[in-house]
Every structure is written in C-alpha cells, then in structure tokens.
Amino acid sequence: MDFRIDFYCVNIMGSIRKNNEDNFYALGRYRRQDETDNDIAIKGSFSSSDNQILAVYDGMGGENCGEVASLMAACGTEKYCGNVFDSVVTLNDLCSSLNNEIFDYANSNNLGCVGTTAALLLFSDKIYACNLGDSRVYKISNNFIDQISMDHSMPAPKRRKAPLTQFLGLSEDEIQLSPFITQGEYNVGDKYLICSDGITDLIDESEILKIITVNSSIETATDMLVSLAIQRGGIDNITIIMCDIR
Template sequence: MKVAYRSDIGKIRDLDEDSILVIRIDSVYSSIRQERALFILADGMGGHNAGEVASSLAVRKIAEYLFPTLISLADVDWSLALRSGIKEVNKSVIDYGIKNPEFQGMGTTLVVAILIDRKLYVGNIGDSRLYLINGNRKEIRQVTKDHSLVQKLVDNGKITKEEARDHPQKNIITRAIGCFPEVEADTFELDLERDDIILLCCDGLTDVVDDDEIKEIVLRNKDIQKVCDELIKAANDRGGPDNISVILAM
C-alpha cells in the first residue's frame, strides 16, 4: 500500500485549522501477514474559537482510543468502536473548552478510516469526506454523507447537488465534534477491490473542485504524493478560500 498526505493553509486563511494523521501497522499473526492502517482527518471550524486546537485534540484522542485495539489483532466490532470513540472525542473537546474558557465553543469535523487488509471501516461527523475511486472502472464514489444544511435540502428535493455547491449556507453543518453534548457518527463497512483508491479530504477541496475533476486528478498520475499536490493546487487555483487537507491510500 502506498500512502500520501498533505495539509495546506490555502490562499485566504491566516491559520491552518486542519489536522491529519496516518498510522500504518504491518503485523504477522499465525503466519498470516496483515496490513492495518488508521487514517484520520479533522477540519477545525473557522467560525468557532480555536478550531486548530479542536481538530488536533480530536485527532489525538481518536488515535489514542483506537490504536491499542488496532495493534492487538483482537476480533472487534469496528463500527461500534468508531461510534464509541467519536463520542469520547466529543466529550474530551467539550471538557477541554470548559476547563479553558478561551477555547469554549470550539468545534471540528472528523472522518476516520480503519483499514484491515481489504476491509475498510469508516466513521464521520460533519462535512469532511471519504471517497473511493476505482482505477479500473474510472469511477468515484462518495462513501460518507455530509452532515450539513445543504445536504438536508438535497435529500428533501429542495435543491440539486449542483445548486448545493454554490448555496450561501453551504458551510452550515448539522453535526460536529465539540458543539453538541451528544453526537452520533455515521459508520460504514466496505470490502475494497484491488483497484480502489481511498481519499479522505475536507471541504477546502470539495467546495471548489468537483468530484469528476478529483477523479481525473487522482487517476492521471501514478505518483501518489504528486496526486496530493495536484489536488491542493487545483483548490488553490480556484482561490484557495479555505484550508485544504487530503489523505490518499492506494
């Protein structure tokens, strides 16, 4: 497996409020080699106090929660582990804000992926996304669903997906870490195909680069780090209005 990642401040913001983490584990158990990895991306919300603190805290806490089980090779309900872990992260961020009033009200999105051989387990809160891009079929699929006002409008048939991209309320999210006493993450379990490419990204990319262009950029280059760089360049070429973070695995 090849992995690349990058976070960029963009062209407008004074601070990068995104946080990303990649942990890879190669293990041998009962003579069977297993590849395990943990991918985490969080987008601290610019409209809240200290979004960069919220995102870095969320990434650290979810990693601390999941990592011991990931290396134990235990038989685990990973969807349950993701939901429970994200609840604990939410509590940690809220508690930190209570103890440090200058950070009270901070919030962040969170998307987490656990890879165990060809099985992928995903959990998310907010509007940061995970995509699967299949190199053989030349297809892109958004696995996660945004927790946002415009996504609700799309689901209710009020606006189209295309109209949602330029909607004046597109940045209003309906679930986030640190903003509500209780949160419920969405979780997904996927069997990966040989040609699947995993992409985690924040709205700094998806607000300005559409899915088809993301797919084209990912598939036209075999250098995975260059793909990350080109995705970020595409967002910055469109003004870079927000921080841009991507994690790629293939």
C-alpha cells in the first residue's frame, strides 16, 4: 500500500543568536548560503514509494563553522534520496559520507572541532529514523508521544549544555561513528516530529503532545511550538519538521 506523507518545515533564528547554525533537508530544499537572515517555512507532500528523506541538522563549532557543517550535511543528503535498496545501509552510508566530508573540511582548514547533529526520517517500505547527537525524532500516535531517536550526550555540567558523544564531523581514528537507527510501520493518522534542541530545551514532551493532539493541522501545531519556544526566550535556533501519514 502506498502512503502519502504531508510535511511542514520551519527554520528560524533564535532570539539571542547572531547566526543560524541550523539547517534541514526536505524535497531538495534547505537553507542556502544566501538565506542566512531569512526565516523559512515550507510545506509539501510525497509518496512512501518515493524513498524520500526529511532531516534536521544543528551545527556546532563557533563563528560560521557550525552553519557550514549543517549546510554541507543538508547539501549532501539529496543524493541518497530516491533509489533506496536497503534503508539501513543507505542511512549508514549517508552518515559516513557526511561525517568524512565535514571532518576533512575542518581538518584541511585547521578549524578544530566542527560538526553538526543529525536527525532523519527515511520513508521507504517502512519508516526509518536515524540520529546522531541531541536533535530528536518523535512519533505521535493514539494520544501518545514516543522519542524514537536516542540522545548521544554525556551528563550535563551544572548550568551548561551536555557535551555530545556522537555527531557528524567526528575523527573516526578517535571515536567510531555510530548512528542510532530504528524502523517502524506506516499507520494512517500517525504524526512524526523532527526538531533541533531549540524546541526540546524549552518545551517538554507532554506540552508537545498536547499541542499536536489539540491541533489537527500540522501547520498550526508547528507554528504554535515555534511561538512557544520564542516566548520562552528563543535561546537557540529552531528547526522543526512535522509529518502526517495519510
């Protein structure tokens, strides 16, 4: 059976940030270099047989390095969409390719530790979730929210962000790249949420669930989540993709 996936994506700069290190990938669209000051909101649909990837990338590394890493990840995602023969292999290959590209760029430019988180959904014969870092993927079904990604982070120091143990841009001579991958079945009416920590650091899961279940429109629910994060300080950049299985 073929399913239709409707999605809505928002990417905006946080209230106190000077640059937007977040990026995304959705049907060939991502934040380009000449869109650094733009807030982006797009929507679209595709079929489960199209083997498409939706992704959120949250760059890190200071100055402009983080946004370069997330842009490189977004640009490199498209070539892995479409012809998918083994979804798990595809996601592992994608993560390995992006990791090497970002690490080589940082190494050749003497930039030190530069990288980006990754949170992806691949829609193929099943739905495959993949992540590195602390950007998250949630499934919302039957009035229940389930984080289907796994945070790769150490315990947080007092009043500081928890250091990440996995991200794109690792030196695999020091740490093996180990993306978390899981799979699920299609169920009409289920919703999926991919987001950077600009959402999850400020809004807890019960609030996310309530907003999504009260609003049948993924556009309305997404806009409400973004507005709430901004209302609570908007301390980080915000990227969110919400999907509806039809």
